[in-house]
Amino acid sequence: MADKPHLNMIVTGHIDNGKSTTMGHFLMDLGVVDERTIAAHGAESEKTGKGDTFKYAWVMDNIKDERERGITIDLAFQKFESSKFFFTLIDAPGHRDFIKNMITGASEADAAVLVLSAKEGETDTATAAGGQAREHAFLLKTLGVKQIIVAINKMDAVEYKEDAFKAAKEKGEKLVRSVGYKIDDVPFIPVSGWKGDNLVKKTENMPWYSGKTLLEAFDDLTVEEKPTGKPLRTPIQDVYTITGVGTVPVGRVETGIMKAGQKIIVMPSGALGEIKSIETHHTEMPSAEAGDNIGFNLRGIEKKDIKRGDVLGEPENPPNVAKEFKAQIIVIHHPTAIAPGYTPVMHAHTTQVAATVTEFLQKINPATGAVEEENPKFLKVGDAAIVKIRPVRPTCIETFNEFPEMGRFALRDMGATIAAGIVKEITEEYKP
Numbered sequence: 151m152a153d154k155p156h157l158n159m160i161v162t163g164h165i166d167n168g169k170s171t172t173m174g175h176f177l178m179d180l181g182v183v184d185e186r187t188i189a190a191h192g193a194e195s196e197k198t199g200k201g202d203t204f205k206y207a208w209v210m211d212n213i214k215d216e217r218e219r220g221i222t223i224d225l226a227f228q229k230f231e232s233s234k235f236f237f238t239l240i241d242a243p244g245h246r247d248f249i250k251n252m253i254t255g256a257s258e259a260d261a262a263v264l265v266l267s268a269k270e271g272e273t274d275t276a277t278a279a280g281g282q283a284r285e286h287a288f289l290l291k292t293l294g295v296k297q298i299i300v301a302i303n304k305m306d307a308v309e310y311k312e313d314a315f316k317a318a319k320e321k322g323e324k325l326v327r328s329v330g331y332k333i334d335d336v337p338f339i340p341v342s343g344w345k346g347d348n349l350v351k352k353t354e355n356m357p358w359y360s361g362k363t364l365l366e367a368f369d370d371l372t373v374e375e376k377p378t379g380k381p382l383r384t385p386i387q388d389v390y391t392i393t394g395v396g397t398v399p400v401g402r403v404e405t406g407i408m409k410a411g412q413k414i415i416v417m418p419s420g421a422l423g424e425i426k427s428i429e430t431h432h433t434e435m436p437s438a439e440a441g442d443n444i445g446f447n448l449r450g451i452e453k454k455d456i457k458r459g460d461v462l463g464e465p466e467n468p469p470n471v472a473k474e475f476k477a478q479i480i481v482i483h484h485p486t487a488i489a490p491g492y493t494p495v496m497h498a499h500t501t502q503v504a505a506t507v508t509e510f511l512q513k514i515n516p517a518t519g520a521v522e523e524e525n526p527k528f529l530k531v532g533d534a535a536i537v538k539i540r541p542v543r544p545t546c547i548e549t550f551n552e553f554p555e556m557g558r559f560a561l562r563d564m565g566a567t568i569a570a571g572i573v574k575e576i577t578e579e580y581k582p
């Protein structure tokens with residue numbers, strides 16, 4: 151089991167299309183959550199006067215509550231296995247930190263399930279402008295989630311009819327294609343999260359469907375190769391001072407390989423040093439590679455020269471530091487509209503910095519990238535644009551093309567994620 155490759159899976163979809171019910175039932179059928187727990191949730195659900203219709207959803211919602219109270223610190227809140235992979239279900243959207251977590255890499259998703267209701271009215275609302283299925287599909291594409299599976303849910307509510315599936319599938323396809331996915335690569339699976347059809351067990355209620363179950367479709371996913379061949383980038387999460395050991399930064403190697411004995415540079419300070427030792431889970435290791443969470447010991451770097459948000463790399467290919475950059479953003483949430491000069495807080499990898507959106511260069515069609523308006527005066531929810539951003543201090547950032555892991559960001563204000571974005575070009579570099 152330990153040898154199976156690991157995938158992070160995110161479940162998305164419009165409110166009430168059945169994300170929690172579908173995944174709750176799926177986990178029960180897999181034996182991850184037992185029947186007694188579900189029955190208990192059913193009883194709880196009855197008490198609320200909603201009958202037991204929320205019994206499966208409660209599995210997921212209870213997990214959500216736990217997270218919101220901060221009990222589960224790491225985002226890995228439910229784990230399960232298919233025959234090929236080991237999965238972690240990560241932050242569901244709707245949770246207020248979902249977008250930020252996805253962007254800062256706290257919960258990078260390898261694949262996503264989009265749950266779309268087969269009930270005509272619900273399909274339409276979810277996929278229409280302003281619908282969450284649309285918003286989520288957009289974000290998944292923008293943030294580089296390459297694999298997506300669409301579960302057409304609530305088939306029991308449409309009498310398991312093929313026509314109903316086809317109608318919902320058509321709308322789903324249109325949506326997924328419009329945000330830029332190749333439709334041939336996206337499986338559409340008719341399911342009932344409530345009854346359990348085609349989740350883990352192949353149903354007999356839809357003889358017209360010869361495709362895969364949700365679980366089988368999970369086995370068709372692929373694990374992307376780790377970016378070990380790229381230059382080293384290790385964003386710093388925290389820096390500890392340990393008596394007798396010295397400065398011990400911790401972080402995750404995003405790209406490349408880091409070796410004990412290697413010369414390194416810390417940006418933006420430009421301080422040069424050497425890796426003395428590397429460890430993970432209290433075990434010393436000679437080297438670490440992309441994806442590894444590590445602590446390490448540095449020679450020649452003073453505490454003042456390294457802090458959270460800094461990035462460590464090779465002196466011959468130092469991490470980039472921007473005074474200003476050009477980005478593509480999508481406005482996700484704002485009560486009115488944003489205008490040039492807006493200064494929210496930018497979150498990228500491990501860094502947080504106030505940043506001014508100085509110029510709106512072009513409003514673009516979010517799906518095609520076609521320019522819709524030059525120098526727009528304001529941007530509102532759903533708008534995509536090419537803008538210039540100036541952090542209040544030089545900040546380590548990379549272009550999304552070169553280092554996707556380091557080239558995406560969220561703009562947050564008043565506790566909400568206002569926009570998500572990717573870095574197109576560094577327009578003004580900072581050199582220490």
Ligand SMILES: Nc1nc2c(ncn2[C@@H]2O[C@H](COP(=O)(O)OP(=O)(O)OP(=O)(O)O)[C@@H](O)[C@H]2O)c(=O)[nH]1
Nearest residue numbers: 165166167168169170171203207304307342343344
């Ligand atoms: N008939 C039928 N109802 C379903 C199905 N799946 C979910 N529902 C119902 O749809 C409602 C919403 O389900 P949830 O699972 O809470 O939906 P959700 O997408 O997780 O909603 P949020 O977490 O609030 O965004 C509940 O009343 C469920 O019982 C299904 O397959 N068939």
